[in-house]
Amino acid sequence: MKLKLLIATAIVCQSVSSFAQKQVLKNDLRAPAYPLVTIDPNTSAWSYSNELNADVVRHWTGKSFPLLGVLKVDGKPYRFLGKEEAELLPLARMGEHAAWTGSYVVSEPASDWMKPSFDARQWKMGAAPFGTKDKEPNVETDWQEPKIWVRREVELTEDLTGKSVYIEFTHDDDAILYVNGIEVANTGNSTGKNSRVKLPEHVVKTLKKGKNILAGYCYNRVANGYFDFGLFTEKEGSIQFDNEANQITSNVQATQTHYSFNCGPVDLNITFTAPMFLDKLDLMARPVNYLSYTVHAKDGKKHQVQLYLEAAPNWALNSPLQDATSSSFISGNLQFVKTGSKSQQVLGKKGDDLRIDWGYFYMAGAKSKTKSAVGSSHQLRSNFLKSENSSSPNGGQQLALMQTFDVSSSYQDKILLGYDDLYSIQYFGQNLRPYWNTNGNSSIEKQFELADKEYTVLKKAADKFDAELWGTALRNGGEDYAALCALAYRQAIAAHKLVKAPNGDLLLLSKENDSNGSIGTVDVTYPSAPIFLYYNPELAKALMNAIFYYSESNKWTKPFAAHDVGTYPLANGQTYGGDMPVEESGNMLLLTYALAKVEGNAAYAKKHWKVLSTWVDYLVDKGLDPENQLCTDDFAGHFAHNANLSIKAILGIASYGYLAQMLGEEATAKKYLTEAKAMAMKWKKMAEDGDHYKLTFDKTGTWSQKYNMVWDKLLKMDIFDPSIRETEIKYYLGKQNKYGLPLD
Structure with missing residues (x-):
């Protein structure tokens, strides 16, 4: 009864029954997004494309979480992971990072208001960003009316003809953007943060030395309003890894995502592993994932091979324009690289379309096999292509690890990726550490050390778990059902954060992603609960503990259950407006x-x-x-x-x-x-x-x-x-x- 009950109702399922380990599991589902690194609602990286190297790696919000993987074989590079983003140089920064002043009105102006020749001397002057000042912390000029029209003068030091130029903008809600009077973006009824549009050639030709006009209209349909825009140009020569590995297969299982590639004379298999076993809380909460790989020489000949993995500070920033600091160091048997924001405002942001900007992102490999570098993406990649290894002296905060080896048969190795968020949740005024460091007596280096030592055992356990889940789901619901169970497993778990309440209760707190960012939402708990009921009933209690405490402490006094306990990661009381x-x-x-x-x-x-x-x-x-x-x-x-x-x-x-x-x-x-x-x-x-x-x-x-x-x-x-x-x-x-x- 228990097995049938929970398989029928759970988002995902697993069985204690055995399943032949030698059977090759293959999930042919074309996933809307492939899970790569899944730790918690903040550290969550996905591939949105059919091929792993056809797009940048992305956070679940859709924003770039750059992770670039290249295999160099006998001097020739093959990019297998991620895609290079052109490095952009600011011509006119966004207001959230460097306040700019523009002219604006909140009642409809003349039809030629966006033209360079328009006389806007009667308009008001205000600093960007524009928006609902009491609700949006970055806003400089309060905008409470439904609509706003904004003009911004940009002084250029040269003509931009022939260059790649982008307009970047944040809008809530509808926005229309113009460059020198020409419409370049129309969002319709939507919101967006740091959206980017490449300007067509005929628009770029209008960007001349001297004064140019960026103009924008925004219509706030409901709730908060926000409007900001800027101009950027692509740095020349910033694309260096244009040769792609040929992807052969992709395969999502419950705890692992597998890819295989052809890289000239060798084949490359890579696996992203997140050992999220719900009956083992230390493993479920450990903030470390693996990227393992096998290189096989197809011709039996000896080949010189180098694997390069590069990450951007975006992994530890809400916006890529925030200031970051990166470094490399050795701890125990591991070579680390690390990045984080300079500001380190712990638990300083709450909301939905946000990324963590406190704590630190890490990558690590065995120190005997791994070299590290920190610097600008251009210099790091150039050094790799030239087989040089040094951090670039001209600044830049990109992180890179390199592993070099010869292969005539096959070679296996791994890189570890993880995040130390320092404090995870604010719970009714008290900041809580992550479960793995509840008492403050552990460290991220210790967690990486454990992950490294236990890799072989955990990889076998993940293989076994994936096979059991697939086999049981296949027997109970068919191949399509098995495919969906495998795809949903990590997504369901990584939407939660495990911490301990001050009274010792377990708290498993969800983030209501792509909705409103609520924390501990009961109608998110309702559909996700069966997976936790099946694997570990203590986690089902952990889903409900905060809601019970909220009422029993008389912080919530209504005669029905609350909707949530706050906005992630601040669990200080319901913030959703509708009971x-x-x-x-x-x-x-x-x-x-x-x-x-x-x-x-x-x-x-x-x-x-x-x-x-x-x-x-x-x-x-x-x-x-x-x-x-x-x-x-x-x-x-x-x-x-x-x-x-x-x-x-x-x-x-x-x-x-x-x-x-x-x-x-x-x-x-x-x-x-x-x-x-x-x-x-x-x-x-x-x-x-x-x-x-x-x-x-x-x-x-x-x-x-x-x-x-x-x-x-x-x-x-x-x-x-x-x-x-x-x-x-x-x-x-x-x-x-x-x-x-x-x-x-």
Whole structure:
């Protein structure tokens, strides 16, 4: 029962059953993004392209996390990882890094307002960035109106004809950008940070020595506004590794991503490994991943080979224009390179589309085989091509490791990548260290040393784990299901951070990525919980502990569960503007009961019985026909009479009844189970709509997925008439689209 339950409901799954280790696992799924380095919500690097060398490596926000890998064989370089980004030189910096002054208005100007000849002397003057000053920390000029028009004079010291020039801009929301009166970007209804557009040749020809005009319009549709723009030119000769290795295969498994390449006379296999075993918290939380490789000579001849791995300071910066400091050093048996921001404002930023800019990013290799360098990308790459090894004297903070060897048969080695965030979470005013350094008695060097020593054992364990997961998923759901389970495993785990609360409780705190950046969101916990329930129920508790503490400490006093406990990484109290009373209370009750079923006891529920009792009574009062409110499908906005949300409320009430039963509270159990069954009967009558059930009770001719009903079957609650599921599934089969079943 346990295996079937959690495989059916989890984002990903794994089995304790054996699977032939010699079988070659191959995931043919074309992933929307391939996981490369997955440590936590901050340190998370992905390949967005079919070929590993067709695009830059990216953070999950889509911003560049440059990681460049090159294999030089007998003097010829083959780029297998990442893509060189042209080095840009500022002609006119963005305001977030060097304040500039422009003229602006907030009411619509004449139609030629963007032209160089336009007279803007009557416009106001203000420093960039422009935006909602009380909500955006970088804003210099407050902009509260819906629209703004901005002109910026840029003085050039030379004509730019023939050069590669880019306009870079941050916008919230819609933006249109002009260069010397010519439109060069129109974003439509969207937001973007440090977006970059290469200017076409006919626009570049207008950029002459002397005064030039950059102009922009921005329309803030809702919430915060923000507008900033600048101009950059490409440094000549900055592309040096244009010869690409020929990628043969890609293959995503649960804890590893594999690639194979042809590099002339040798074949190269590389593997990114993140040993995220949830039953071993020290390994799950260890902030170190591996990039291992095997080089095989196809012709049996001896070849001189060098592997080059270069990273940019972006790995430790929110914006690539921030000042960084990088260095190299030796510790124990490892040669390190390290980078971090100069400012080191620990836990100084919160939000969604952000990257960590405190702590330090590291790469390391065996000191006996590895050389390091720090400097400008151009000089580091040039030195590598010339087989020279020295840090460049002209500044620059890029990091590089090189490993040199001869191969006539095959050669294997590895490089370690990791991050020390110093402090991970602020929890109701107290800064918490990462789990691996809870007491402050470890160090990142020790974590790397352990990772290095344990590599062989952990690599075998990862291979075994991946095979078991794939085999079980394949048997239970087929190849497509196995492929999705393998792809989702690291994504689901790395969206969380493990720390310990001041009282010793485990906290597994999610970041609501690409939504609003909330931390510990309950309706993120709800779909991710099954994987943690299966592998380690203590982690399922860790998902819920912060929400229980928030209510039990009287910091949250409403009679329903909170939506979140803050904005990542600051867990100081709910920041999301819209409560989800039925959604989150139902989620917490259901997950508490699921935990009790897995553990075989309701001890955790007993510990939190008072607040669970408050929440269940709210659901009894408000849950059958929910008022106008948000649910987890909040893209649909507020709406009342939500039939699927009502199911969650009813099953939340039933969960409380079954928990009471497990605790020996028979009268309480009978009361709430009777109530849940009575509500389920009413639900059926209220939601019936011929051959299916409604989206909302008050609207015929509508439908929605009733996914919340899954718990009725999986936990064997038997609250709803089983015919409802059969009717709904039959109806869904007629609604399937190319990419599956819509929510409604």
